[in-house]
Amino acid sequence: MSSDLTSRRAPRAAATPLQRSLKRFDITAMAVAAVISFDTLGQIATGGGEAATWTAVIALFFLVPYALLFAETGAAFPQEGGPYVWVKLAFGRSAAALTTLMYWVTNPIWLGGSLVFLAAETWDGFVFHLGSGTVADYTFKLLFVWVAILTAVVSLRRGKWITTAGAAMKVFTLGLFTLTAVLYGVQHGFQGLDDAGFAPTTAGFLALVPILLFAYVGFEAPNAAGEEMHDPQRDVPAALGRSATIAACCYLLPVLALLAVVPKEHLTGVGGFMEGARLVFGVYGGAAAPVLKATAVMFVLALLTQGSAWMIVSDRMQAMAAADGGFFRRALGAFHPRLGTPVRTNLLSGAVATVFMLAAMQLADGDAADVFAVVLTVAVTTLLLSYLVVVPALVVLRVRRPDVPRPYRVPFGHRGFMGCAALVYAWILIGSWSALFPGVLEQLVGIDYDFLDNWGVSRAAFEAFTLGTVAVLLIVGVIGVVVARREDAVPGTADEAGSRGRM
Numbered sequence: 112m113s114s115d116l117t118s119r120r121a122p123r124a125a126a127t128p129l130q131r132s133l134k135r136f137d138i139t140a141m142a143v144a145a146v147i148s149f150d151t152l153g154q155i156a157t158g159g160g161e162a163a164t165w166t167a168v169i170a171l172f173f174l175v176p177y178a179l180l181f182a183e184t185g186a187a188f189p190q191e192g193g194p195y196v197w198v199k200l201a202f203g204r205s206a207a208a209l210t211t212l213m214y215w216v217t218n219p220i221w222l223g224g225s226l227v228f229l230a231a232e233t234w235d236g237f238v239f240h241l242g243s244g245t246v247a248d249y250t251f252k253l254l255f256v257w258v259a260i261l262t263a264v265v266s267l268r269r270g271k272w273i274t275t276a277g278a279a280m281k282v283f284t285l286g287l288f289t290l291t292a293v294l295y296g297v298q299h300g301f302q303g304l305d306d307a308g309f310a311p312t313t314a315g316f317l318a319l320v321p322i323l324l325f326a327y328v329g330f331e332a333p334n335a336a337g338e339e340m341h342d343p344q345r346d347v348p349a350a351l352g353r354s355a356t357i358a359a360c361c362y363l364l365p366v367l368a369l370l371a372v373v374p375k376e377h378l379t380g381v382g383g384f385m386e387g388a389r390l391v392f393g394v395y396g397g398a399a400a401p402v403l404k405a406t407a408v409m410f411v412l413a414l415l416t417q418g419s420a421w422m423i424v425s426d427r428m429q430a431m432a433a434a435d436g437g438f439f440r441r442a443l444g445a446f447h448p449r450l451g452t453p454v455r456t457n458l459l460s461g462a463v464a465t466v467f468m469l470a471a472m473q474l475a476d477g478d479a480a481d482v483f484a485v486v487l488t489v490a491v492t493t494l495l496l497s498y499l500v501v502v503p504a505l506v507v508l509r510v511r512r513p514d515v516p517r518p519y520r521v522p523f524g525h526r527g528f529m530g531c532a533a534l535v536y537a538w539i540l541i542g543s544w545s546a547l548f549p550g551v552l553e554q555l556v557g558i559d560y561d562f563l564d565n566w567g568v569s570r571a572a573f574e575a576f577t578l579g580t581v582a583v584l585l586i587v588g589v590i591g592v593v594v595a596r597r598e599d600a601v602p603g604t605a606d607e608a609g610s611r612g613r614m
Contacts, residue, residue: 130451131339132268135346138333141271142354143278145420146329147285147361149413150225151322153384155362156369158319160309163367165319168311170359173538174327176531178355179521181331182348183528184505187517189343192431193334193424194501199435200512201504208437208595209588214497215429216463216584218421221490222259223464224471226418227252230411233385237407244472252468259415260461263422266450267339270423277416280409282357285365287406288388292368295391301371314558321546324538325491326362328498330355335424335431339451348519385410422460423452430456436599438591488546488573489580495543496581502536547577 133141155162190196194214199207231251235241241248262273330351337343365384373387388406392399430453434444447454508515509528521528545552550560550570562570 130266130268131341132266133271133333133336133340133346135342135350137271137275138340138346138350139354139357140275140278141333141420141424142330142350143281143357143361144274144416145332145424146327146354146358147278147281148326148417149281149384149410150229151326152362152365152369154322155319155326156366156373156384158315160370161311161315162319163363163370164309164311165316166323166363166366169320169323169327169538170363173324173535174355174359177327177535178330178351180502180505180528180531180535181334182351183517183519183521184508185331185334185337185347185351186344186519187515188508189334189337189340189347191336191338192428192435193331193337194497194504195335195428195432195435195437197508198500198504199437201507202500204435204437205592206500208432208592209585210497210500211428211432212438212584212588212591213493214501215425215460217490217494217497218418218425219460219463220467220493220580222418222422222460223256223466223468224490226259226414227255227464227468228471230255230414233407233410233414237385237389238404238411252472253465255411255415256418256464256468257461259418260422260457260464262416262419263426263460264447264450264452264454264457266452267336267423268451270419270452274416274420274423277413277420280413280416282361284406284409284413285361288384288391289364289368291391291394292372292387294394295372298394299372313556314553317545317552317558318549320538321488321491321495321542324495324542327358328494329421330358332421332424335427344516344518422457426453426456426460429453429459433595436595438588439594440598441595488549489577492543492546492577492581493584495539495546498539499536499543502532502539506532547581549573 155166158165184197185193188197188200195207195211198210231241231248234251235243235248241251262270265273333340333350334343334347340346368391369384369387372391385407389403392403392406395402429438430444430446432438432444433456434441443455443459444453445455446452506529509525521531523530541552549565550562553560562573566573568576
């Protein structure tokens with residue numbers, strides 16, 4: 112690694128009690144735990160047969176080039192903070208701080224939105240009745256959010272086993288469902304395939320592309336703990352390739368299984384997967400009820416560890432931005448001296464998730480399905496918007512820093528890298544626009560689009576919620592950058608913050 116690059120690392124990395132605890136298996140498991148999203152499976156399947164077609168197409172033409180780009184960059188620039196460091200080296204600290212804010216805030220929004228709603232809906236329907244808006248409902252959701260946060264607070268040496276268990280539960284649950292769906296189909300027929308309609312359409316593409324991109328991004332997330340890996344330059348490319356392959360299979364096969372055996376009217380974003388499980392688990396006869404309940408519990412625990420995995424990595428990114436003097440006060444990026452985790456940022460994530468959860472419960476008169484769709488769209492939007500800066504940063508680093516050793520390189524050299532970047536960026540542009548302004552592209556190509564019918568809320572309410580969220584985030588980000596600059600401008604402040612860095 113060049114001395115110039117080493118000197119430009121976030122200064123907090125050297126001052127924090129980071130321990131190298133992640134090996135190749137751990138990195139793979141963390142990526143699987145973070146990326147495979149139970150909350151998107153039902154949402155994808157609502158697209159019908161062409162959902163499977165577009166899942167495969169986007170895996171080939173987005174996931175593959177995306178994985179190649181981040182495998183090369185993650186191995187070449189393995190500093191703690193991952194994407195924050197990459198954007199900082201390419202465009203400066205302020206741009207990196209704003210980008211990291213958009214990337215980070217996706218996760219407390221997602222945790223306090225779609226993840227907790229899906230977990231509560233599953234627990235209410237299959238394990239224990241909670242009701243809607245009851246004390247039990249609020250209690251469950253608050254516990255879900257804060258248990259996820261607390262599992263991110265524990266040391267990574269222990270926390271990695273939580274995410275590994277979550278990854279194992281995901282793969283096992285999806286494998287069990289897919290196998291059981293095949294058995295059900297053998298007994299009762301695969302009627303769903305008869306009218307599934309696998310032919311791709313423009314309308315289906317525009318509806319599915321944001322959620323599919325959201326489902327496939329995030330394999331670079333473990334790089335946020337780059338300096339807690341034993342050998343990131345070798346392990347990152349291998350782990351990313353394995354986790355991307357597992358994720359593609361864990362999306363495509365269950366979606367096909369859902370479409371094959373579950374009646375279309377039962378495919379919903381909130382309950383589609385578990386309703387499908389309720390149907391196909393009938394093949395187990397008298398054991399169906401306990402197997403279904405056990406599956407529901409694993410489903411909820413997998414959602415919990417999914418939130419934990421994202422909190423572990425994204426909180427580290429945000430903490431490094433603060434510790435580097437890019438976002439509000441450096442003290443926000445302090446790592447606990449014994450746990451080695453950014454506890455203050457973890458607690459901030461918990462507060463944001465709680466506020467968003469409480470606000471989301473008031474949206475659309477408490478209708479879980481409508482809240483789910485809109486909240487998930489907000490999460491899709493903020494995450495995809497961050498990639499509009501992250502991907503160009505990878506290109507700039509490739510061009511301006513040819514001296515940095517790259518243990519892994521995209522096939523076909525520089526042209527291959529640039530081609531992958533262009534393809535990935537085109538997908539991100541389409542997905543971002545479709546998430547922010549659904550129905551606009553459809554109308555441009557002459558496709559009828561009933562906004563209220565699709566979203567359950569008016570366009571005005573939808574745009575107020577999504578655009579308002581983005582605007583508030585940008586304002587907070589700009590304030591954070593200004594405050595950080597003023598703190599650095601005070602003589603001795605940075606040094607004093609550094610001495611206080613350990614909590």
